Amino acid sequence: DAGITQSPRHKVTETGTPVTLRCHQTENHRYMYWYRQDPGHGLRLIHYSYGVKDTDKGEVSDGYSVSRSKTEDFLLTLESATSSQTSVYFCAISESVSGGYNEQFFGPGTRLTVL
Amino acid sequence: DAKTTQPTSMDCAEGRAANLPCNHSTISGNEYVYWYRQIHSQGPQYIIHGLKNNETNEMASLIITEDRKSSTLILPHATLRDTAVYYCIVRVVRSGGSNYKLTFGKGTLLTVNP
Numbered sequence: 456d457a458g459i460t461q462s463p464r465h466k467v468t469e470t471g472t473p474v475t476l477r478c479h480q481t482e483n484h485r486y487m488y489w490y491r492q493d494p495g496h497g498l499r500l501i502h503y504s505y506g507v508k509d510t511d512k513g514e515v516s517d518g519y520s521v522s523r524s525k526t527e528d529f530l531l532t533l534e535s536a537t538s539s540q541t542s543v544y545f546c547a548i549s550e551s552v553s554g555g556y557n558e559q560f561f562g563p564g565t566r567l568t569v570l
Numbered sequence: 571d572a573k574t575t576q577p578t579s580m581d582c583a584e585g586r587a588a589n590l591p592c593n594h595s596t597i598s599g600n601e602y603v604y605w606y607r608q609i610h611s612q613g614p615q616y617i618i619h620g621l622k623n624n625e626t627n628e629m630a631s632l633i634i635t636e637d638r639k640s641s642t643l644i645l646p647h648a649t650l651r652d653t654a655v656y657y658c659i660v661r662v663v664r665s666g667g668s669n670y671k672l673t674f675g676k677g678t679l680l681t682v683n684p
């Protein structure tokens with residue numbers, strides 16, 4: 456299995472509080488992603504990174520920010536958590552491969568509950 | 571990226587082959603077909619991918635029709651541990667970070683029965 460860890464694995468917080476989720480990889484892969492998964496919506500991309508300090512928005516980025524100061528760490532921050540951000544969050548990594556394909560490896564997920 | 575259509579759910583008997591279809595009739599020539607699965611409460615797992623030739627690895631086989639408008643993922647001897655949601659994803663692979671993201675649809679829930 457790819458070396459990806461997420462922390463915390465479970466978190467309960469209150470509306471309005473800041474929350475930071477961490478994704479750590481030991482594979483030295485260039486690309487890192489944050490997805491959220493909700494019933495009826497499947498997996499949706501929040502933000503992604505294509506290198507240290509290089510990040511961009513995904514399809515559901517409102518209310519989230521990210522940072523990547525080191526290759527191995529990708530942080531997802533909810534500046535002021537809302538109940539609509541209750542979800543399971545997955546981090547993924549991939550390495551660019553010449554010739555085309557893009558296998559993504561996923562972490563175990565973080566279950567976040569915002570009360 | 572091309573849209574895909576998969577059945578919502580399928581059943582398969584343990585030990586039998588599971589054949590999961592995916593329709594991608596609007597696929598273009600430079601789009602790959604990827605399959606991932608997600609076992610309950612776990613992160614998605616890559617299974618296989620292909621462009622136009624059939625592919626096989628230790629997990630599964632991927633059969634892509636000649637016109638590339640549909641494909642079938644085959645698990646040759648399904649086990650109870652193969653019960654999962656299977657996602658068929660079609661996408662272009664280009665250089666540049668944003669083009670490496672995956673778009674997951676609803677997938678097919680495969681239930682392997684004893």
